[in-house]
Amino acid sequence: MMSSVMFCILFFMSACVLKDKTDVREISSPKGSYQLSQSYPIPATDEAFDSSLLTNQMETFYGCKGQGQLLIKTNDKDAFKIYVNGQEIFADLSNRKWQQIDISDFTKNGDNNLQVSRVASNNKATMNIKIPYPVLKDNTKEYTDDDNFKLIDQLINAEIKNGFTSAQLVVAKNGNIIKSSAYGNVNAYDQQDRPQKDSQQVTKNTLYDLASNTKMYATNYAIQKLVSDGKLNIEQKVSEIFPDFKDKRSDEIKGKDDLTIKEILQHQAGFPADPQYHNKNYDPDAEDQTTPDANKELYTQDRNEVMEKIIATPLEYTPGTETMYSDVDYMLLGFIIEEVTGQRLDEYMKQNYYQPLNLQHTTFKPLEHHFSKEQIAATELHGNTRDGAVDFDNIRKNTVQGEVHDEKAFYSMDGISGHAGLFSNAKDLAVLTQITLNKGGYGNQQFFSEDTMDQFIKAKDTDPSFGLGWRRKGQQLYSWAFSPLANSSTIGHTGWTGTLTVIDPVNHTSVVLLTNTKNSPVVDKKKDPNDFIGDHFLTGQYGLIATLAFDSQKDDQAANNSKLVDMVDSKYRYMKANQKAQTSADYAQLQSLLDVVDERKNGKEITDFMKTKRFKEITAFVAND
Known part of the structure; x- marks a missing residue:
C-alpha cells in the first residue's frame, strides 16, 4: 500500500x-x-x-x-x-x-x-x-580554480619575467568562455634591446597583429560567404575574373590559364612562397639574398600595381602537382574578393562580418581607426631590419607598433592584403572562431551554410594538414601547434608574429592565443636574422598552452606537477643534445620552468623532484650560463 x-x-x-x-x-x-x-x-x-x-x-x-x-x-x-x-x-x-x-x-x-x-x-x-545560433557567454568564474589554467598563468608570467614578450588567451568550450587573460606589456624591449617594464600593460582589449591569421578571418571567411551566397565558385578559373591572368609564351612553367580558385585555396597554385614584391634587390639564390635590382621586374611599393606583378610572377611548379604554402595565393584571393564584390577587402569584411558581430577591436590599419599605439602590441623592435641584417627601399627602422609587420602587406599593399594586415584581440577572435563551431553563424547572423563550411574544412586528398585555406591537425601533422589532445578534424591557423587559433568541432572548443614574439631582439642576426628571442619560449611555440587548455577539464594538480617535472627534464635534455638550443633565450626559458617549479613546490611530485640529483644538476646548469 x-x-x-x-x-x-x-x-x-x-x-x-x-x-x-x-x-x-x-x-x-x-x-x-x-x-x-x-x-x-x-x-x-x-x-x-x-x-x-x-x-x-x-x-x-x-x-x-x-x-x-x-x-x-x-x-x-x-x-x-x-x-x-x-x-x-x-x-x-x-x-x-x-x-x-x-x-x-x-x-x-x-x-x-x-x-x-x-x-x-x-x-x-x-x-x-x-x-x-549560439553566442559566447562569459563563464570564467566557474574555472577560477582550474589548476590547468593556474599552470598556464604561472608559465606565461614566469616566461615574461625571464624575457618573453606578452600574450592574450581566450579558451571557449560549449558556448562558454572559460578562460580569458592578458599578460605582459605592449612593448617588451626598448631600442637598445633592453627589457622595459614601463610600457602600457596588455589588457583584454589590446590589439595584436594577426599576421597569417588574416588569411582565415578576413580572406577565407569572405570567400566562404561569397561561395555560400552563390556569388563565387571555387572551380572558377582566375582568368574568368581577371582576363589578363594567363600564361605567356615565354613562361618556362605554364598553368595560369587554367588555375582555379580551389587550387589557390589549397596552396597548390605554383607560386613561390615569398617573392618579396617590396624589395627590388631580393635574390633568393644569393648567400645574403641580396643582389642589386635582381627583383626589379616584380618590385613595387604601390598597391595599384601589385596585381600586375602577381600576374608576372613566374610559377615554380605546375599547379596541382605540389603543395607550397605561399602568401601570393592569399594576396591573389584578396584581389579576387575585391573584384567580385566591388569593395576593398577591409570594407567588405567590416560590412559583412565585423560590424554585424559588433566586433569593436577587429580592423585593418588600426591607427586610422581611433586606436593609439598604446592600445596595440608592438612587433619588431627595429622596423623590418632584423636588427640591421636586412635593408631595402623605405624600410622602417623604429619599433613597429600599430602598423602591420608583414613587409608585402605594409610596403606593397598599403596595410590591407588577403594574407596579412588584420588586427584583433583574443575575445573578438573567439567570436569569429565560434562561427565555425556553430557551423556558419552567430546569434541572428548566418554568414555561410554548413555545406559550405564542410567543403572548406575537408582534408585535402594529397595533404591532410590542409583544407581549403585552413590548416588541419590530421592525426599528428599539426599537433605541435593545435595540441595532441585536439580531435583530428581540428582546424585553425598560425601567424608569424606569434598568433594561434584552434577550432575543434568535435569537442566544441576553441583556443585563441595571441603573442608578439617578434617584439624581442634577434638571437644572432648573422646566423639567422629571423630567429627572435621570443620564439624560444614555450608560450610562443603554441603547443604547450593549447594542450593545457584542451586538458583543462581534468583539473588534476598532481598530473600537472608531473607534467612540469617532465618538461623541466625534457628541456634540459634537449638543450644538452642541441647546440642551437643553448642560447641565452633557452637558458631563460629553462629558468622560467624552474621558477614555476618553485611556485608549486608544495606539491608532492615537485617536492620529490627537488630532492633528486637531477634537479640539482639542472639548477647548476642554468646557474652556470
Whole structure:
C-alpha cells in the first residue's frame, strides 16, 4: 500500500515537472538570418515536402547546453506540439505575435533535435519557427580554480619575467568562455634591446597583429560567404575574373590559364612562397639574398600595381602537382574578393562580418581607426631590419607598433592584403572562431551554410594538414601547434608574429592565443636574422598552452606537477643534445620552468623532484650560463 502511494506521489511530481511552462516573451518581428527558419506544416504541394512524412516535422540545430531560444509565430497556438530533444515544450503562446521561448533547459552541446507536429484538425493552422545560433557567454568564474589554467598563468608570467614578450588567451568550450587573460606589456624591449617594464600593460582589449591569421578571418571567411551566397565558385578559373591572368609564351612553367580558385585555396597554385614584391634587390639564390635590382621586374611599393606583378610572377611548379604554402595565393584571393564584390577587402569584411558581430577591436590599419599605439602590441623592435641584417627601399627602422609587420602587406599593399594586415584581440577572435563551431553563424547572423563550411574544412586528398585555406591537425601533422589532445578534424591557423587559433568541432572548443614574439631582439642576426628571442619560449611555440587548455577539464594538480617535472627534464635534455638550443633565450626559458617549479613546490611530485640529483644538476646548469 505504502509503495503504491509513493509511486503515485512520484508520478504526480514528475508530471508537474514535465509540464512546467518555459519562459515566453513577446518580441518584435525578428531580423537577420538564422540557422533554422521554417514554416510548419510544409505544404504537400511544396517541392520541399518529403513523401516519407516524418522528415517534414523533424529538424536538427546546433546548440550549447544552457542556452537557446525558439522564435515562434502561429495563428493557432493549440494546433501544434513542439519537442526539443524529445521533451515537450509547454509555453503560454499568443496567436499572431512573434514570441521568444527559452529552451535553455532542454538543449545539449552539439546537434539538437526539433520536432514540430500539427496535431489539431485545423488545416489553416501554421507556425513559423526561427532558431538563432549560439553566442559566447562569459563563464570564467566557474574555472577560477582550474589548476590547468593556474599552470598556464604561472608559465606565461614566469616566461615574461625571464624575457618573453606578452600574450592574450581566450579558451571557449560549449558556448562558454572559460578562460580569458592578458599578460605582459605592449612593448617588451626598448631600442637598445633592453627589457622595459614601463610600457602600457596588455589588457583584454589590446590589439595584436594577426599576421597569417588574416588569411582565415578576413580572406577565407569572405570567400566562404561569397561561395555560400552563390556569388563565387571555387572551380572558377582566375582568368574568368581577371582576363589578363594567363600564361605567356615565354613562361618556362605554364598553368595560369587554367588555375582555379580551389587550387589557390589549397596552396597548390605554383607560386613561390615569398617573392618579396617590396624589395627590388631580393635574390633568393644569393648567400645574403641580396643582389642589386635582381627583383626589379616584380618590385613595387604601390598597391595599384601589385596585381600586375602577381600576374608576372613566374610559377615554380605546375599547379596541382605540389603543395607550397605561399602568401601570393592569399594576396591573389584578396584581389579576387575585391573584384567580385566591388569593395576593398577591409570594407567588405567590416560590412559583412565585423560590424554585424559588433566586433569593436577587429580592423585593418588600426591607427586610422581611433586606436593609439598604446592600445596595440608592438612587433619588431627595429622596423623590418632584423636588427640591421636586412635593408631595402623605405624600410622602417623604429619599433613597429600599430602598423602591420608583414613587409608585402605594409610596403606593397598599403596595410590591407588577403594574407596579412588584420588586427584583433583574443575575445573578438573567439567570436569569429565560434562561427565555425556553430557551423556558419552567430546569434541572428548566418554568414555561410554548413555545406559550405564542410567543403572548406575537408582534408585535402594529397595533404591532410590542409583544407581549403585552413590548416588541419590530421592525426599528428599539426599537433605541435593545435595540441595532441585536439580531435583530428581540428582546424585553425598560425601567424608569424606569434598568433594561434584552434577550432575543434568535435569537442566544441576553441583556443585563441595571441603573442608578439617578434617584439624581442634577434638571437644572432648573422646566423639567422629571423630567429627572435621570443620564439624560444614555450608560450610562443603554441603547443604547450593549447594542450593545457584542451586538458583543462581534468583539473588534476598532481598530473600537472608531473607534467612540469617532465618538461623541466625534457628541456634540459634537449638543450644538452642541441647546440642551437643553448642560447641565452633557452637558458631563460629553462629558468622560467624552474621558477614555476618553485611556485608549486608544495606539491608532492615537485617536492620529490627537488630532492633528486637531477634537479640539482639542472639548477647548476642554468646557474652556470
